[in-house]
Amino acid sequence: METSVQTAYKEEMQRLEETFSEIDRQLTVLRDIPPYTGTDHTEQVLDSIRETRRHNLAVAQVEPYFGRLDFHETGQKEPSPLYIGKVGVEKDPSLELMVIDWRAPVASLFYSYTGGTSPVEYDSPDGLVEGLVYLKRNLVIRKQILQRVVDTFNREGDSMAVTDEFLLYRLGENKDNKLRDIVSTIQSEQDAIIRAVKNSALIIQGVAGSGKTTVALHRLAYLLYQYRDQVKAERMIIFAPNRMFLDYISGVLPELGVGHIQQTTFSDWALDLLDNEMKLADPAERLRFWFQTGSSRPHMDDNAPGRWKGSIRFMHWLDQALEQYEATAVPQADFSPWDGAKLSKQTIQQWHDVENKHEPLMKRRERVIARIKRWMEMELDKVWEVHLKKDYKKKGSAKLRDYSKLWTGYTPFSFYKELFKSASRPSFLSEQLYSELPGELIASTEAYMKKKLVQPEDMAPLLYIRSKFHGIHGDLTFDHTVIDEAQDFSPFQIALLSQHTRNQSFTILGDLSQGIHDYQGIRNWKEFTDLFEDGKTAYFQLNRSYRSTMEIIYFANEVLKNGIKEPATLAVPVFRSGDPVQIVQMNEAELISSLKAAIEQLQSGVASTVAVLARTEARCEALYKQLSVHGMQVNLIAAGQQHYKGGISIVPSFMAKGLEFDAVIVADVDANNYAATEQDAKLLYVGCTRALHSLQLWYENTPSPLIASIEGDFVSRK
Numbered sequence: 001m002e003t004s005v006q007t008a009y010k011e012e013m014q015r016l017e018e019t020f021s022e023i024d025r026q027l028t029v030l031r032d033i034p035p036y037t038g039t040d041h042t043e044q045v046l047d048s049i050r051e052t053r054r055h056n057l058a059v060a061q062v063e064p065y066f067g068r069l070d071f072h073e074t075g076q077k078e079p080s081p082l083y084i085g086k087v088g089v090e091k092d093p094s095l096e097l098m099v100i101d102w103r104a105p106v107a108s109l110f111y112s113y114t115g116g117t118s119p120v121e122y123d124s125p126d127g128l129v130e131g132l133v134y135l136k137r138n139l140v141i142r143k144q145i146l147q148r149v150v151d152t153f154n155r156e157g158d159s160m161a162v163t164d165e166f167l168l169y170r171l172g173e174n175k176d177n178k179l180r181d182i183v184s185t186i187q188s189e190q191d192a193i194i195r196a197v198k199n200s201a202l203i204i205q206g207v208a209g210s211g212k213t214t215v216a217l218h219r220l221a222y223l224l225y226q227y228r229d230q231v232k233a234e235r236m237i238i239f240a241p242n243r244m245f246l247d248y249i250s251g252v253l254p255e256l257g258v259g260h261i262q263q264t265t266f267s268d269w270a271l272d273l274l275d276n277e278m279k280l281a282d283p284a285e286r287l288r289f290w291f292q293t294g295s296s297r298p299h300m301d302d303n304a305p306g307r308w309k310g311s312i313r314f315m316h317w318l319d320q321a322l323e324q325y326e327a328t329a330v331p332q333a334d335f336s337p338w339d340g341a342k343l344s345k346q347t348i349q350q351w352h353d354v355e356n357k358h359e360p361l362m363k364r365r366e367r368v369i370a371r372i373k374r375w376m377e378m379e380l381d382k383v384w385e386v387h388l389k390k391d392y393k394k395k396g397s398a399k400l401r402d403y404s405k406l407w408t409g410y411t412p413f414s415f416y417k418e419l420f421k422s423a424s425r426p427s428f429l430s431e432q433l434y435s436e437l438p439g440e441l442i443a444s445t446e447a448y449m450k451k452k453l454v455q456p457e458d459m460a461p462l463l464y465i466r467s468k469f470h471g472i473h474g475d476l477t478f479d480h481t482v483i484d485e486a487q488d489f490s491p492f493q494i495a496l497l498s499q500h501t502r503n504q505s506f507t508i509l510g511d512l513s514q515g516i517h518d519y520q521g522i523r524n525w526k527e528f529t530d531l532f533e534d535g536k537t538a539y540f541q542l543n544r545s546y547r548s549t550m551e552i553i554y555f556a557n558e559v560l561k562n563g564i565k566e567p568a569t570l571a572v573p574v575f576r577s578g579d580p581v582q583i584v585q586m587n588e589a590e591l592i593s594s595l596k597a598a599i600e601q602l603q604s605g606v607a608s609t610v611a612v613l614a615r616t617e618a619r620c621e622a623l624y625k626q627l628s629v630h631g632m633q634v635n636l637i638a639a640g641q642q643h644y645k646g647g648i649s650i651v652p653s654f655m656a657k658g659l660e661f662d663a664v665i666v667a668d669v670d671a672n673n674y675a676a677t678e679q680d681a682k683l684l685y686v687g688c689t690r691a692l693h694s695l696q697l698w699y700e701n702t703p704s705p706l707i708a709s710i711e712g713d714f715v716s717r718k
């Protein structure tokens with residue numbers, strides 16, 4: 001007798017064949033139509049629609065769908081199967097939906113449904129639609145071959161809960177060197193974020209491995225589909241922590257059929273807007289300073305330059321400085337180009353204060369000076385004597401040049417530089433306001449600016465000044481802004497970006513427990529929510545971690561608890577078990593040969609990507625050199641790196657954020673490198689949570705207090 005699995009498989013094979021033959025038929029018709037090369041607009045539009053259909057069908061031809069949901073809509077006679085895929089396919093000419101785009105409203109049922117017999121509903125353009133789910137099925141189709149059929153819910157079966165079997169199967173797979181799409185296994189709490197309304201600043205606190213980055217990218221694809229008349233890909237932007245991370249995530253959007261979204265780091269974006277008038281000081285030097293170990297660790301508080309310059313208090317300070325400049329900018333003198341012609345200072349002031357009030361500052365200066373020039377030309381028209389006219393013209397031009405010099409014009413950089421002069425305060429700035437700038441901050445900023453260098457925390461203030469000087473034009477505004485690793489952003493940066501983002505349409509994601517750049521980032525999401533209008537923010541929390549095994553998550557949570565009294569949130573693992581986390585004592589003399597052996601063993605087993613994490617860049621370089629000498633093909637990841645190559649990576653812990661590896665070995669986990677402090681606990685937590693399947697922590701003499709006392713069946717010691 002045929003089992004239910006065999007019946008399901010047969011049924012799906014038949015459906016798949018029908019789908020393929022419909023796709024093939026439509027593709028053949030479309031490919032027979034030659035591309036239109038003429039100038040008729042309607043024909044051009046029709047051609048572009050055909051091109052999109054051709055592209056979508058070609059995608060569907062390989063893997064047409066990944067899920068099926070049998071839904072009985074209230075009022076309909078019987079349940080109908082809905083097949084969910086990356087792109088929608090309609091039967092031609094009946095327009096009956098053969099495959100539903102995963103972003104369509106009805107497809108939300110596939111993701112939001114978490115089991116049970118109660119009625120479910122989804123939000124359609126015509127209002128709420130209610131009904132019952134009969135079957136939820138996952139299908140794996142690879143290169144046109146049906147490989148797996150997994151029922152995660154069947155109303156006629158025994159279990160009324162959706163099981164995680166399919167998710168576990170996907171999570172157990174090895175990862176290559178790029179992040180991938182998760183359309184077939186989006187979880188309901190992730191789906192709620194992906195489909196949240198556009199015009200709201202979403203703030204997402206998600207534990208390590210909860211899918212924040214992945215979810216944000218899927219959300220962009222959703223917004224482009226759902227709000228296609230309101231948003232354009234070119235007007236969406238993703239801010240990521242560094243260029244290597246951008247390379248790492250670069251595969252996801254094309255997999256989702258999305259192109260042209262701007263992807264950058266805040267500093268790169270800012271430098272470009274500031275016409276590259278200055279450069280960023282060496283990021284490695286900064287990291288070396290803040291990540292020192294032992295007694296040389298710097299103190300981090302609100303006076304750290306990053307926290308100070310990233311504060312809203314500094315933004316308001318700049319507002320006052322700009323107001324003081326504005327109030328004193330117009331020269332306090334009449335303009336007299338030649339004897340007998342005079343423009344009073346009151347008139348000029350009036351042109352500045354009243355007539356051009358709404359123009360940004362430098363534009364205003366430009367306009368008023370142009371107006372003075374026009375006035376002068378009109379005055380000149382009144383002069384009839386040719387020789388006098390010539391003489392006046394020359395004199396007038398020279399006088400106007402002198403007058404313009406009295407009215408100092410600035411670039412954002414030159415203005416900022418003026419504010420941070422230690423020898424004397426700028427003439428427009430009051431003694432009182434200048435005295436509010438800490439002396440140390442003036443000295444360090446000045447030293448860099450003399451070399452035309454700035455630090456990352458100077459970028460938001462410089463752009464803010466830029467906006468006051470020149471305004472923000474339409475092409476610099478975004479339809480939607482995504483900020484990844486947002487816990488490392490400052491309130492000033494977010495406030496600045498909200499000037500560039502229409503309707504507060506933001507996806508802001510991060511994890512306070514991974515806030516290792518404490519010298520610049522936030523400690524509480526309220527620092528951001530306070531920046532937005534009431535009712536225009538939404539806060540989401542993702543607590544389930546999908547990346548790592550249960551053992552790794554339990555272990556990483558203990559690390560956090562040993563360094564932080566009350567961690568913001570602790571990760572909840574999905575039920576995926578692996579080997580216990582290994583804590584290994586290792587002599588320095590044997591380190592390299594043991595590392596080589598351990599890596600080879602890992603690669604012969606579960607791991608295709610392996611990372612060795614160390615505390616400092618110098619230590620990573622040394623390990624890299626020695627492993628290379630031993631004939632290993634390893635990649636060193638350094639600050640400023642552009643590409644992520646996969647394979648075996650040697651990475652400073654602070655550079656590993658956002659990445660993931662099948663196996664991770666954290667080296668030197670001793671008391672000197674990882675003390676029982678909040679900062680070190682976060683750093684080690686970041687390191688541990690990079691591992692998918694296997695985690696080892698090595699130390700030489702005394703283990704770090706963050707790991708010394710961890711006990712349980714999720715950890716083993718050697």
Ligand SMILES: Nc1ncnc2c1ncn2[C@@H]1O[C@H](COP(=O)(O)OP(=O)(O)OP(=O)(O)O)[C@@H](O)[C@H]1O
Nearest residue numbers: 182185186187208209210211212213214546547658
């Ligand atoms: N629903 C899901 N189905 C399958 N895999 C998932 C799902 N959600 C997340 N993952 C996987 O979990 C891993 C972590 O995802 P991601 O890097 O987006 O998380 P994150 O929250 O940004 O992590 P971190 O803060 O630690 O950098 C990735 O391999 C991703 O593919």
